[in-house]
Amino acid sequence: SLLLGPTGEKSWSKKYPSCGGLLQSPIDLHSDILQYDASLVPLQFHGYNISADKLLNLTNDGHSVRLNLISDMHIQGLHSHQYRAEQLHLHWGERNDPHGSEHTISGKHFAAELHIVHYNSDLYPNFSTASDKSEGLAVLAVLIEMGSFNPSYDKIFSHLQHVKYKGQQMLIPGFNIEELLPEKPDEFYRYEGSLTTPPCHPTVLWTVFRNPVQISQKQLLDLETALYFTHMDDPSPREMVNNFRQVQKFDERLVYISFRQVGMLPDTGLSVGIILSVALAGVLGICIVLAVSIWLFRRKKSNKKGDSKGVIYKPAIKKEMEAHA
Numbered sequence: 001s002l003l004l005g006p007t008g009e010k011s012w013s014k015k016y017p018s019c020g021g022l023l024q025s026p027i028d029l030h031s032d033i034l035q036y037d038a039s040l041v042p043l044q045f046h047g048y049n050i051s052a053d054k055l056l057n058l059t060n061d062g063h064s065v066r067l068n069l070i071s072d073m074h075i076q077g078l079h080s081h082q083y084r085a086e087q088l089h090l091h092w093g094e095r096n097d098p099h100g101s102e103h104t105i106s107g108k109h110f111a112a113e114l115h116i117v118h119y120n121s122d123l124y125p126n127f128s129t130a131s132d133k134s135e136g137l138a139v140l141a142v143l144i145e146m147g148s149f150n151p152s153y154d155k156i157f158s159h160l161q162h163v164k165y166k167g168q169q170m171l172i173p174g175f176n177i178e179e180l181l182p183e184k185p186d187e188f189y190r191y192e193g194s195l196t197t198p199p200c201h202p203t204v205l206w207t208v209f210r211n212p213v214q215i216s217q218k219q220l221l222d223l224e225t226a227l228y229f230t231h232m233d234d235p236s237p238r239e240m241v242n243n244f245r246q247v248q249k250f251d252e253r254l255v256y257i258s259f260r261q262v263g264m265l266p267d268t269g270l271s272v273g274i275i276l277s278v279a280l281a282g283v284l285g286i287c288i289v290l291a292v293s294i295w296l297f298r299r300k301k302s303n304k305k306g307d308s309k310g311v312i313y314k315p316a317i318k319k320e321m322e323a324h325a
Contacts, residue, residue, distance in 0.1 A: 009245060016198040023202035024248035025193030026102035029255055034189070037256035042186035043140075043207065047072035048085075050174030058159055062166040062229055063197055064089040064243055067156060073177065075118055075138065078205055083118035083138040086127040088177070090114050090144075091196075094241035095224045101143050102196050102244045103208050110212055111220055112144040113244070114180060115196075131195070136203040142182060147214030152179035157219050160226035167231055182211040187259040196245040210259060 013020030050056065050070060057068040066089040073085035092112040093100030099109035117127075118138045124130035130137060144153075155175045162170045187210040194202040215223075227240035 012198050012200065016200055018194065018202060019198055019200035021200070021202060023193050023253075024200060025196050025204065025206060026104075026245060026247055027191070027193065027250045027255070028104045028107060028247045029189050029208065030106045031261070033250060033253065033255050034257050034261065035254045036260055037190070037258065040188075040190055040256060040258040041077045042258075043075050043077040045178050045181075046074050046076065048178040049176040052173040052175065054174040055171035056174055057169055058156065058163055058172050059169040060163040060166050060227055060240075061089075064091065064240070065156070065160060065163060065227060067172075069116075069177070070174075074121065075140070078138050078207075079135055081120050081122040081135065084121035085177075086117045086119055088114060088116040088180075090223065091244040092220070092223050092241070093244070094239075095221060097242075098146065098220055098224065100224075100242060100244045102247075103141055103143065104247055105143075110143040111146050112215075112223060114142040114144060114213075116140040116142075116177070116180075130203075132199070132201045132203060134203065135205070136201070137195070138205045138207070140181070141206060141208040142180060143209065143212040144220075145212045145214055146217055146220055149216040150214060150219060152176070153213075153215050153219060157215075157222050160222060164226060165228050165230065165232040165234075165237075180213070182209050182213045184211055185209055187211060189255050189257055191253065191255040210257075 009019075047070070050073070054070060056070070059066045059068070066087050068087050069085040071084055075083050075085075090112055091100055091102050092098075093109075098111045101110035101113040103113065104110075116139065118140070119127040119130035120133075120135055120137070124133060124136060127137075152175070155172070159170060159172050162168070189206070189208040189210065191206050192202075193204050193206045194200050195204060224241060225239070228234075229238045229240045229243075230236070
């Protein structure tokens with residue numbers, strides 16, 4: 001079975017060379033690599049509201065809990081191609097360290113992360129064909145934090161006990177998958193990366209939503225404690241925890257953002273710090289010019305006063321001298 005965690009990850013590239021290659025995911029999203037892009041358009045979600053009479057397959061695949069999606073579900077707004085939904089799954093930590101998101105923001109892990117995986121159905125007939133091809137895949141990533149109870153996520157979590165062990169599966173009623181997305185889904189990070197599990201194909205266009213969703217502490221605990229990596233009859237069962245990949249190197253790439261971030265001017269990579277420094281230098285320059293002007297003006301004025309005082313004073317001295325004579 002696939003070894004997860006930092007030690008396990010190091011061995012992935014022996015069998016799957018792409019895992020040690022280019023454009024690997026996940027990454028840390030921090031201001032140095034972000035660039036506002038006004039051309040990023042909001043995604044359109046089609047067929048996401050699945051009626052309850054359509055049954056969806058929920059599976060423990062030995063890496064995560066996976067919900068297989070239906071072919072009517074697709075997104076538009078990426079490279080003018082349509083991307084059809086294949087499945088969704090989650091990544092999480094453990095109860096003593098509930099920081100299991102794959103992507104981080106300025107070094108911060110969230111409690112968990114949801115991935116909705118799509119493939120380019122305009123160019124390729126199915127997910128497996130698309131998975132190692134150019135522009136093949138698109139994944140939507142939702143960061144999850146602890147907060148209030150989330151009834152939409154419970155439509156998955158309430159069934160976890162029935163898929164405890166690897167290979168177990170069940171059918172659950174369809175629901176509106178769009179409810180799993182955060183508020184303001186038009187605010188997102190966009191970059192080119194890879195699958196976060198072997199074979200790690202570098203063929204994924206990532207959309208990481210800026211705003212997290214909340215689930216309750218109990219819901220998070222259910223996710224962290226319900227499942228096993230191993231089959232039911234395995235003599236040494238392993239709890240399914242920390243099933244996230246470490247952040248990867250992000251050299252000479254940019255992440256494009258659809259929102260104007262505090263700390264950055266639109267359409268530039270200049271931080272507020274740099275802008276403020278330039279502005280302050282300008283203000284300081286103006287102040288110096290003003291100060292010098294005022295000083296020169298006062299000096300001129302005092303010189304004039306000195307001259308007129310001399311005119312009044314000199315005759316007085318003369319009169320005094322005459323008096324003494």
